[in-house]
Amino acid sequence: MSIQAIFVANLAATLFMVGLIWTIQIVHYPMFDRVGLEGSVRYAQDHNRLITWVVGPPMLIEMGTTIALAFGEDLPRVPAIVWWVGFVALILIWTSTWLLQVPCHEKLCTQFDSAVHQRLVKTNWIRTILWSFRGTLLCYALYLNLMPMRLPPP
Numbered sequence: 001m002s003i004q005a006i007f008v009a010n011l012a013a014t015l016f017m018v019g020l021i022w023t024i025q026i027v028h029y030p031m032f033d034r035v036g037l038e039g040s041v042r043y044a045q046d047h048n049r050l051i052t053w054v055v056g057p058p059m060l061i062e063m064g065t066t067i068a069l070a071f072g073e074d075l076p077r078v079p080a081i082v083w084w085v086g087f088v089a090l091i092l093i094w095t096s097t098w099l100l101q102v103p104c105h106e107k108l109c110t111q112f113d114s115a116v117h118q119r120l121v122k123t124n125w126i127r128t129i130l131w132s133f134r135g136t137l138l139c140y141a142l143y144l145n146l147m148p149m150r151l152p153p154p
Contacts, residue, residue: 003075007145010065011138013058018135020055025128029121033114040112048105066090078141086137089130096126 028047035043070087074080104120107113 003069003073006065006068006072007075007141009061010069011142013062013065014131014134014138016058017055017062018131020058021124021128021131025121025124029117029124032108032117032120033112035112037112041109044105044108044112048109063090063094075141075145077144077147082137082141082144086134089134089137093127093130093134096123096130100126 032040032044032047066083066087069075069083100123101120104116104123107116108120
């Protein structure tokens with residue numbers, strides 16, 4: 001696979017996740033407390049089961065292509081620091097997911113707890129901001145790659 005194809009896959013997966021995380025942050029997570037106590041556990045369990053099919057493939061594509069960009073050949077006109085900063089941001093996203101959001105989801109799958117719900121909404125801003133940053137960073141890389149080459153004067 002060419003470095004350009006890897007970049008396009010990375011950009012597509014990241015931009016998908018940017019849109020999804022904003023939807024989750026602004027619409028979905030805040031509504032967890034509107035389900036009612038009777039349905040909250042099933043709602044949380046259904047969320048966990050169903051969201052995996054939505055986020056799993058793009059997150060895995062994003063991680064694989066991010067590693068390929070950080071450790072592989074360089075894309076012309078994009079400084080290596082762009083890939084490394086993006087890689088660190090993605091590691092922070094995954095760390096936040098496993099250390100902060102997953103434990104909240106696990107608790108909500110057994111019993112609704114308002115404090116846990118609020119922690120989920122608040123800590124998810126970490127991922128929302130980092131994915132937005134990654135999306136912006138990759139759009140910058142796209143801009144750099146699409147800029148016309150400037151030849152030195154004769």
